[in-house]
Amino acid sequence: MFNDLSSVTRYLETRRSGKPRDMVEPAPDQATLNRILQTATRTPDHGKLFPWRFVEITDRSAFADLLTHAFTAANPDARPAQIDAAVSPSRMAPTLVLLVYAPQPSAKIPLWEQQLSVGAVGMNVLHAAHAHGFVGSWITGWATYDDSVRKAICTGDEQIAGLFFMGSPALPLEERPRPDPTHIIRQWP
DSSP: OOSOHHHHHHHHHHOOOOOGGGEESOOOOHHHHHHHHHHHTOSOOTTSOOOEEEEEOOOHHHHHHHHHHHHHHHOTTOOHHHHHHHHGGGGSSSEEEEEEEOOOOOSSSOHHHHHHHHHHHHHHHHHHHHHTTOEEEEEOOHHHHOHHHHHHHOOTTOEEEEEEEEEEESSOOOOOOOOOHHHHOOOOO
């Protein structure tokens, strides 16, 4: 399938997440973002249930207002600096897309497999962004789990699986520690 397997391996070994606060333009244009998200859906999905969807955040001010309202409702004694820090993701990176876990009813496919599928979609978002020459980052944090944010973004039993930031790195990307394969691989029996 690939003419040069070593180049694919090198590509996979170079993917790293960037810090959303350090992402700048250029970012994916709409056509490229659409291609990144479509590519991300090429993931294992037992039963073809599509237990995920994307929400592109195009109005950052409205998203900041949502986060401000949600955070202050949950933390009525919060100081301005705490509120500013809580709302800061709304101002980070040129592109912001939420990945939503949208569980589907199925007598055959357990929710656990659907959760694994949404995780695979998330990883594919990062790979597709990298393949297009951008840096990406997947974060969660308080807003991902806040019920009022969830109700504003999701429907029914949906949950926010993460915030995906994309852009170009303003600073060199840092390598993080990776596990030693001998510590995480075992044979059975």
